């Protein structure tokens with residue numbers, strides 16, 4: 001067992017002193033100073049959107065807000081992914097699935113947010129885009145942390161981050177972290193009677209590298225998927241199948257976000273270079289080829305062959 005944080009740990013509202021209620025269900029005077037705004041830090045939050053264009057371009061607020069909202073959701077995704085790994089370490093795959101379903105819903109929001117930004121005409125974006133240079137989504141520390149944690153472990157990305165050394169160091173620690181898939185495979189290997197024949201190499205792999213196609217692991221996964229099928233004929237149910245599908249769905253949704261982002265970029269700046277200095281849409285289109293969990297995709301080839 002690893003020493004991952006408890007799945008139930010993490011940031012939670014300050015409950016130091018439970019709210020007392022009157023008989024009518026109203027809060028007592030004890031917490032009169034705590035308000036919606038002070039608890040959620042609303043004044044601070046609303047002071048964080050500072051357009052650079054002078055005079056402020058109408059659409060720059062939408063541009064800043066969109067990115068800030070993404071960063072907040074990235075924070076939540078990272079939080080959920082740590083929970084996913086911790087539940088797997090406790091051999092509770094269905095609790096991990098519950099958190100992955102939450103990640104799916106957040107991803108849905110992230111995908112649906114792109115058309116909102118696309119209500120901005122490229123002609124309008126061009127009026128304040130130059131102010132942003134050389135800042136770029138390239139430099140999102142949290143996006144890279146999500147990528148590293150999920151298995152897109154490209155150390156060159158560390159060089160692109162524009163933040164301070166502490167942020168870079170923190171980000172670097174995510175490269176070596178085992179992915180949710182690693183935690184899943186370790187969990188499968190602990191399953192009763194070692195029912196799934198997990199190769200030792202999969203348990204001792206270098207977790208700072210992306211996952212590679214491992215035929216023996218695919219065979220174990222095919223077994224898991226077939227057992228799900230046989231369950232309908234009365235055999236034991238293995239909930240790990242649900243986890244594997246939820247993990248794959250998360251990868252699929254990330255790819256859909258990438259695709260939609262590329263299309264938005266083409267729509268906004270055509271084939272132009274990015275503010276971060278990349279080839280823009282061309283670079284981003286190449287990232288669509290990233291495969292996080294090749295074995296989860298490969299398993300389908302074997303299942304299809306049977307029917």
Ligand code: HEM
Pocket residue numbers: 066067070071117125135136137138139140143261264265268269273274275276277278279280281283284287
């Ligand atoms: C007008 C809207 C947008 C445009 C034109 C745009 C453009 C670009 C371009 C050209 C790149 C490639 C790197 C570079 O050279 O700068 C990039 C990367 C990136 N952008 Fe955007 N972007 C937009 C909105 C967003 C939003 C709302 C997010 C949300 C956080 C975002 C997140 C990212 C991320 C994470 C990358 C790095 C992707 C990777 O390396 O795989 N972008 N963007």
